[in-house]
Amino acid sequence: MSNLFDLLVAGLATGAIYALVAVGFTLLWQTSQTINFAQGEFVMLPAFLMLAAMHVGAPFWLAIILGILLSMILLGLAFKLLLVDPMMRHGVLPLAIATMALAIGIKEAVKQFYSAEASPFPSIVPTGDVSILGHAVSLQSIGVLVVAILAVLGLTTLLNRTSLGHQMQAAAQNPTVARIIGVPVERMILLTFLINAFLVALASLLITPIYLAKFSSGEVLGQAAFIAAIVGGFNQVRGAIVGGLLIGVLDNLAAAYVSTQYRAAVPMLFLIVVILFRPQGLLGRAEERTV
Amino acid sequence: MSGFARPLKIALGLAVIAGLIIVPMNFNRYGLFILSQWAVMSIAAMGLNLTLGYAGQVSLAQGAFVGIGAYAAAIMTTHGWPLPAAIVVAIVLSFAVGWVLGYPALRVQHHYLAFVTLAFSTLAFLVFRNESWLTGGIYGISNIPRPHVFGLATNKPLPFYYVCLASLAIVSLAMWWLIRSPWGRAFMALRENPLRAQSLGIDTRRYTLMAFAIGSALGGVAGALYAPLTQYIDPVPFNLSLSLDLLMMVIVGGAGFYFGPFLGAMIAVLLPEWLRFTEGYYLMLYAVAVMLLLIWSPTGILGILDRYLAERRTKAASALRAVAKSRLETAQ
Numbered sequence: 001m002s003n004l005f006d007l008l009v010a011g012l013a014t015g016a017i018y019a020l021v022a023v024g025f026t027l028l029w030q031t032s033q034t035i036n037f038a039q040g041e042f043v044m045l046p047a048f049l050m051l052a053a054m055h056v057g058a059p060f061w062l063a064i065i066l067g068i069l070l071s072m073i074l075l076g077l078a079f080k081l082l083l084v085d086p087m088m089r090h091g092v093l094p095l096a097i098a099t100m101a102l103a104i105g106i107k108e109a110v111k112q113f114y115s116a117e118a119s120p121f122p123s124i125v126p127t128g129d130v131s132i133l134g135h136a137v138s139l140q141s142i143g144v145l146v147v148a149i150l151a152v153l154g155l156t157t158l159l160n161r162t163s164l165g166h167q168m169q170a171a172a173q174n175p176t177v178a179r180i181i182g183v184p185v186e187r188m189i190l191l192t193f194l195i196n197a198f199l200v201a202l203a204s205l206l207i208t209p210i211y212l213a214k215f216s217s218g219e220v221l222g223q224a225a226f227i228a229a230i231v232g233g234f235n236q237v238r239g240a241i242v243g244g245l246l247i248g249v250l251d252n253l254a255a256a257y258v259s260t261q262y263r264a265a266v267p268m269l270f271l272i273v274v275i276l277f278r279p280q281g282l283l284g285r286a287e288e289r290t291v
Numbered sequence: 292m293s294g295f296a297r298p299l300k301i302a303l304g305l306a307v308i309a310g311l312i313i314v315p316m317n318f319n320r321y322g323l324f325i326l327s328q329w330a331v332m333s334i335a336a337m338g339l340n341l342t343l344g345y346a347g348q349v350s351l352a353q354g355a356f357v358g359i360g361a362y363a364a365a366i367m368t369t370h371g372w373p374l375p376a377a378i379v380v381a382i383v384l385s386f387a388v389g390w391v392l393g394y395p396a397l398r399v400q401h402h403y404l405a406f407v408t409l410a411f412s413t414l415a416f417l418v419f420r421n422e423s424w425l426t427g428g429i430y431g432i433s434n435i436p437r438p439h440v441f442g443l444a445t446n447k448p449l450p451f452y453y454v455c456l457a458s459l460a461i462v463s464l465a466m467w468w469l470i471r472s473p474w475g476r477a478f479m480a481l482r483e484n485p486l487r488a489q490s491l492g493i494d495t496r497r498y499t500l501m502a503f504a505i506g507s508a509l510g511g512v513a514g515a516l517y518a519p520l521t522q523y524i525d526p527v528p529f530n531l532s533l534s535l536d537l538l539m540m541v542i543v544g545g546a547g548f549y550f551g552p553f554l555g556a557m558i559a560v561l562l563p564e565w566l567r568f569t570e571g572y573y574l575m576l577y578a579v580a581v582m583l584l585l586i587w588s589p590t591g592i593l594g595i596l597d598r599y600l601a602e603r604r605t606k607a608a609s610a611l612r613a614v615a616k617s618r619l620e621t622a623q
Contacts, residue, residue: 087589094590101581101582104577105582108574227410264417265413268413
């Protein structure tokens with residue numbers, strides 16, 4: 001039993017990070033039909049920005065702020081203006097391919113300009129264990145969970161309780177009508193790109209102390225977030241959160257109970273089953289099919 | 292390409308073919324390897340172009356089919372079977388698996404289909420890696436023999452390059468015939484408007500599955516040539532990135548254009564080699580080049596040519612109209 005409890009906690013902690021990344025992923029899809037194949041690399045990069053800031057002498061807290069700001073400029077603003085805007089009107093596929101190329105570019109740039117080796121990354125949460133219900137739970141897992149939950153709560157409050165959030169939702173659901181009633185749609189889309197950049201930077205800060213900073217670490221993460229987004233429901237923020245947690249737990253349980261060799265297969269099979277029997281995702285609304 | 296005169300096109304085609312045969316004769320080992328790789332990847336990309344470009348079904352699993360073909364060829368030829376038999380098995384196997392993978396396409400479309408095929412791709416990789424009794428696991432299969440063609444050994448790089456080139460030629464001719472046949476037109480109808488295609492009496496169900504199966508079978512052919520080309524295979528080359536690379540080739544070359552896969556494979560295989568003088572930067576430059584190209588022309592390289600020719604035709608037509616109009620006016 002204790003084993004199961006530990007697995008659940010660890011699974012929820014990784015799942016919470018997946019959820020952050022998946023939420024950003026669905027936001028981009030909803031507002032601009034961008035399938036961002038570089039989302040994993042988007043999580044990998046901010047850690048290196050922070051490491052680079054520390055190399056030039058910034059203390060850790062300043063490096064975090066600089067890292068988040070830089071990633072909002074690069075992965076939010078520049079990504080939207082330079083790549084998404086010129087390609088948005090040409091349909092989903094060419095843009096998706098362009099983000100694949102972007103993923104290669106980011107990976108290679110980090111490898112070339114920083115290092116091909118894995119670098120350790122300081123944790124914002126102190127190491128150690130606390131006892132909960134007689135189980136030793138690492139502070140790291142708790143810290144990750146708390147920060148991720150706060151971020152998600154903050155985001156849902158923004159989306160559902162503020163005028164700005166309502167405008168963003170309107171821009172996502174029906175841009176034409178939103179424009180008519182005076183919502184600055186372009187600015188709202190830009191805002192979702194900035195939020196995505198913030199979320200991936202946060203995820204980067206949380207996950208990198210656990211898995212080390214490496215140029216190739218985005219591949220696995222991007223795929224997990226991808227699956228989480230689809231399983232939960234591509235068009236729902238709630239869905240992405242549930243999907244993220246579910247995939248995190250499933251992944252950890254599969255590693256313990258199925259086999260380490262086929263652990264990666266479990267989320268994939270789950271994905272196939274969900275797509276075939278409930279393509280809109282567990283919590284998603286059905287989208288009308290074109291034609 | 293209809294903007295050029297027919298004899299000119301034939302001459303150009305013959306020149307390219309002659310060039311592909313004659314120029315590599317004094318290439319070194321590595322140059323021939325890269326060119327053979329181009330031929331093999333062109334075959335795989337051509338298959339994906341049929342599935343995606345002509346029939347409009349997104350697939351992120353073409354790399355897995357190259358893997359299936361490669362393992363089929365590697366296992367059979369190391370057990371003493373001749374390569375042609377292995378190619379037939381690779382085709383049948385990829386066709387059957389591709390057919391089954393087509394079933395989700397009957398239920399879901401577009402990005403959902405992309406994700407199902409992506410999941411399949413990862414599952415296939417896990418099977419290649421973990422079923423070591425069959426595939427040799429992470430140690431792979433080595434000493435894959437190269438075939439004898441008409442009694443001639445093709446162990447040297449140049450003869451095997453000709454084997455790849457000849458296979459590419461055969462596949463190209465078959466594809467040329469296929470897209471001009473009623474089947475090809477049915478595939479295009481499927482892409483443009485499935486509902487209308489169905490109302491015209493096209494069995495969209497069967498053609499969707501066919502598009503997947505034939506495209507996948509070509510992936511299998513490419514794999515069956517890849518194994519003897521490298522003479523050693525392990526699971527790594529057949530992971531998801533190969534599927535993504537092949538998709539990139541098709542889109543960059545120009546999806547739905549006959550010559551798209553040739554160009555796309557050329558860019559994906561040769562451009563990084565040409566950029567090698569930039570050392571560590573070559574993949575970065577390649578990524579930037581792909582992004583810039585897609586920003587400039589989302590329909591790929593042949594999209595640029597297509598637009599240019601269309602513009603020229605419109606200009607020529609309006610010039611003719613102007614002439615005709617002025618003639619009419621003078622006649623009045």
